[in-house]
Amino acid sequence: MAGYTQGSGRPNQWLRNLNAKIASVPMILTAVVIFLGGTIWTVVYSFTNSKLLPRLSFVGFDQYERLWDAPRWLVSVQNLAIYGIFSLIFSLVIGFVLAALMDQKIRFENTFRTIMLYPFALSFIVTGLVWQWLLNPEFGIQSVVRSLGWESFTFDPLYNANIVIYGILIAALWQGTGLVMCLMLAGLRGIDEDIWKAARVDGIPMWKTYIFVVIPMMRGVFITTLVIIASGIVKVYDLVVAQTSGGPGIASEVPAKYVYDYMFQAQNLGQGFAASTMMLITVAIIIVPWAYLEFGGGRKRV
Amino acid sequence: MSDIVAFNSVADEALPQAQTDRVVAGPRGRKPRRALSGRNIMIYGTLIIVALYYLLPLYVMVMTSLKGMPEIRLGNIFAPPLEITFEPWVKAWSSACTGLNCDGLSRGFWNSVRITIPSTIVSIAIASVNGYALANWRFKGAELFFTILIVGAFIPYQVMIYPIVIVLREMGIYGTLTGLIMVHTIFGMPILTLLFRNYFAGLPEELFKAARVDGAGFWTIYFKIMLPMSLPIFVVAMILQVTGIWNDFLFGVVFTRPEYYPMTVQLNNIVNSVQGVKEYNVNMAATILTGAVPLFVYFVSGRLFVRGIAAGAVKG
Incomplete structure (x- = not known):
C-alpha cells in the first residue's frame, strides 16, 4: 500500500524537470567525468611507471621519490615558493596602496584605473615577451642607464641564474596588480562612510584608520584576493615559457612547466602525473581551509 | 536665474542652523582644499608615476616596432623613432617565420x-x-x-x-x-x-x-x-x-x-x-x-x- 501511494504520488521522479536534467548533462559530464574523474585518474596513474603510454603497473611511491630527487623539480619548487611569497606580498601591498590612493575622491579615477588594469587584458605570452625585451641587457633598461653615464650599472635578471625568478616576478606584478587594485577598491567602497566620520571625529590619523579599522573590516576581500592570487601562482606557466623558457639552464623552471615537459616532451608520463599531483596537493592546502572558513564551519558570513 | 532661486532657498534653510552650529562647533563641512596641497601633490604624483610605469612597456613596444633594426642597435629603447617604418608590422603579419613556415602571424x-x-x-x-x-x-x-x-x-x-x-x-x-x-x-x-x-x-x-x-x-x-x-x-x-x-x-x-x-x-x-x-x-x-x-x-x-x-x- 505504501509503495502504491509513493508510486502514484510521485510517478515521475526521474521525469520531473526532465528538460532541466537534459540541459545539465554537459555540466554533469564536465563535473563528474573531467573534473572528478580526470583528477582521480591522474592521481591513480601517478603511482604507476607509465612512460610513453599510461599503463596500470603500480610501483608505489617510486615516481614521487624520483621527483623529489630530481634537481630540476627542486629548483621548480623553490622558484615557485619565492615567486609565490613575493608576488603575494607585493601584489597585496601595492594593490591595496593603489586602491587607497584611488579612494581619495580623486579626479580622473577612470583614466588611472584604465591604465592600471590594461595589462591584465594581455596574455602572459605578450607580457613575458615585452618584459623580455625591456630586460634585455644589450638593448633594454640596463643599456639605457649605462648610456646615461653609469657604466657599471647591472640589471640583467633574465640572464643571471640567481635572480632570474625576480625578473619574472616584475612582469607578473605588472600584469596582475591592476586586478588586485580593482578588487581592493571595490572592498574599500564597501566600507561604510560613517566609519571614516567616526575616525575623523576621534582624531585618529588616516593611516591608523586604514591599518586598525579598515583592513580588519576588509578581511573577506583580502582572503578572496589571496585565494585568487595563490591559485594563479600555482598555475604559472606561459609567463615563464615566453620570458625565459626556463633558462638560463634550469634556473627559472616552475612546476607547471615540469609537468608539461614530462608529459608531452620527455614522454615520461609517470613523472608528469606525480608532479601534477603535487600541484593538486598545493592547491588543496590553499583552498580547503579557505572553503572551510567561507562556506563551512557553521559561521554565518557577514 | 533658477540658480539664484535655488541658492536663496538653500541659504534660507541653512542659515539659522549654520549660525547656531558655528557657535557650537565651528564651520561645517570639509575644509576647502587648495588644489596644490601637499597631500594632493603626493597622491597625484604617486598615481602619475605608477601610471607611467604601467604605460612604459606599451610605449616601448610601439616605439620599437616602428624603428628599423640599425636604429635599434644604435639607440635607446625609450627614444621615439627617428625614421618611422611600418615594415616590421608588414613582416610580422605576413612573412615572419616559425620553423619552416614563413607566412607570418x-x-x-x-x-x-x-x-x-x-x-x-x-x-x-x-x-x-x-x-x-x-x-x-x-x-x-x-x-x-x-x-x-x-x-x-x-x-x-x-x-x-x-x-x-x-x-x-x-x-x-x-x-x-x-x-x-x-x-x-x-x-x-x-x-x-x-x-x-x-x-x-x-x-x-x-x-x-x-x-x-x-x-x-x-x-x-x-x-x-x-x-x-x-x-x-x-x-x-x-x-x-x-x-x-x-x-x-x-x-x-x-x-x-x-x-x-x-x-x-x-x-x-x-x-x-x-x-x-x-x-x-x-x-x-x-x-x-x-x-x-x-x-x-x-x-x-x-x-x-x-x-x-x-x-x-x-x-x-
Missing part, C-alpha cells in the same frame, strides 16, 4: 579567430542554460554537481590535461579545432555557470512563476523571458571568454596540431625561435598584433570588463 590570427568565435558561442550557450537550470529548475543533486564544478575551477589544469587528451583521442578529435573548442567550453564552464546562475537567481521570481502558470516550459521560458532580459550578462560573459580564449596558450599547445596553433603559440614560436638573426622590431610588432584584440575588447568594453572580472574573481 596572419595564420595564427585566423586560427585564433576560428577558435575564439565558436568556443565563445558554445561555452556561453551551454553555461547559460546550465545556470538557468540551476537557478530556476533545481533538481535533486544539481547543487552537488555545481559544487564539484566550482571546486574543479581551482584544480590546476595540468592535473586534468592528460585524461582530456585520452578522452579526445577516443572521440577522434584530438588535435582538431573541435577538440580545442570542447576544451575551452569545459574550462570556461565553472565561472560562466556561476555568473549566469547568480544573474538568473537575481531576476524577479514572479516573472518565472507567471510564465509557468501560463504553461510555458523550460525552453520557452529560457528563450522568451530569460534570454531577452539578460543581455548585459551575456555581454560580460562574452568579454570574459573572448579575452580568456584569445590569450590562452597552454590549451593551444597541448590540444592542437601545429597547423591550428593559435596566435599566442605562434607568437611565442616566432619570438623565441633560435634560428636566424633576431629582429626585435618585428617581434614587438608581432607582440602588439597579438595583444591588440584583447586590448581592443578592453578599451571598448570599459566598465563591463571590470564587472566581468570582478564577477569572475570575487564570487569565484
Whole structure:
C-alpha cells in the first residue's frame, strides 16, 4: 500500500524537470567525468611507471621519490615558493596602496584605473615577451642607464641564474596588480562612510584608520584576493615559457612547466602525473581551509 | 536665474542652523582644499608615476616596432623613432617565420579567430542554460554537481590535461579545432555557470512563476523571458571568454596540431625561435598584433570588463 501511494504520488521522479536534467548533462559530464574523474585518474596513474603510454603497473611511491630527487623539480619548487611569497606580498601591498590612493575622491579615477588594469587584458605570452625585451641587457633598461653615464650599472635578471625568478616576478606584478587594485577598491567602497566620520571625529590619523579599522573590516576581500592570487601562482606557466623558457639552464623552471615537459616532451608520463599531483596537493592546502572558513564551519558570513 | 532661486532657498534653510552650529562647533563641512596641497601633490604624483610605469612597456613596444633594426642597435629603447617604418608590422603579419613556415602571424590570427568565435558561442550557450537550470529548475543533486564544478575551477589544469587528451583521442578529435573548442567550453564552464546562475537567481521570481502558470516550459521560458532580459550578462560573459580564449596558450599547445596553433603559440614560436638573426622590431610588432584584440575588447568594453572580472574573481 505504501509503495502504491509513493508510486502514484510521485510517478515521475526521474521525469520531473526532465528538460532541466537534459540541459545539465554537459555540466554533469564536465563535473563528474573531467573534473572528478580526470583528477582521480591522474592521481591513480601517478603511482604507476607509465612512460610513453599510461599503463596500470603500480610501483608505489617510486615516481614521487624520483621527483623529489630530481634537481630540476627542486629548483621548480623553490622558484615557485619565492615567486609565490613575493608576488603575494607585493601584489597585496601595492594593490591595496593603489586602491587607497584611488579612494581619495580623486579626479580622473577612470583614466588611472584604465591604465592600471590594461595589462591584465594581455596574455602572459605578450607580457613575458615585452618584459623580455625591456630586460634585455644589450638593448633594454640596463643599456639605457649605462648610456646615461653609469657604466657599471647591472640589471640583467633574465640572464643571471640567481635572480632570474625576480625578473619574472616584475612582469607578473605588472600584469596582475591592476586586478588586485580593482578588487581592493571595490572592498574599500564597501566600507561604510560613517566609519571614516567616526575616525575623523576621534582624531585618529588616516593611516591608523586604514591599518586598525579598515583592513580588519576588509578581511573577506583580502582572503578572496589571496585565494585568487595563490591559485594563479600555482598555475604559472606561459609567463615563464615566453620570458625565459626556463633558462638560463634550469634556473627559472616552475612546476607547471615540469609537468608539461614530462608529459608531452620527455614522454615520461609517470613523472608528469606525480608532479601534477603535487600541484593538486598545493592547491588543496590553499583552498580547503579557505572553503572551510567561507562556506563551512557553521559561521554565518557577514 | 533658477540658480539664484535655488541658492536663496538653500541659504534660507541653512542659515539659522549654520549660525547656531558655528557657535557650537565651528564651520561645517570639509575644509576647502587648495588644489596644490601637499597631500594632493603626493597622491597625484604617486598615481602619475605608477601610471607611467604601467604605460612604459606599451610605449616601448610601439616605439620599437616602428624603428628599423640599425636604429635599434644604435639607440635607446625609450627614444621615439627617428625614421618611422611600418615594415616590421608588414613582416610580422605576413612573412615572419616559425620553423619552416614563413607566412607570418596572419595564420595564427585566423586560427585564433576560428577558435575564439565558436568556443565563445558554445561555452556561453551551454553555461547559460546550465545556470538557468540551476537557478530556476533545481533538481535533486544539481547543487552537488555545481559544487564539484566550482571546486574543479581551482584544480590546476595540468592535473586534468592528460585524461582530456585520452578522452579526445577516443572521440577522434584530438588535435582538431573541435577538440580545442570542447576544451575551452569545459574550462570556461565553472565561472560562466556561476555568473549566469547568480544573474538568473537575481531576476524577479514572479516573472518565472507567471510564465509557468501560463504553461510555458523550460525552453520557452529560457528563450522568451530569460534570454531577452539578460543581455548585459551575456555581454560580460562574452568579454570574459573572448579575452580568456584569445590569450590562452597552454590549451593551444597541448590540444592542437601545429597547423591550428593559435596566435599566442605562434607568437611565442616566432619570438623565441633560435634560428636566424633576431629582429626585435618585428617581434614587438608581432607582440602588439597579438595583444591588440584583447586590448581592443578592453578599451571598448570599459566598465563591463571590470564587472566581468570582478564577477569572475570575487564570487569565484
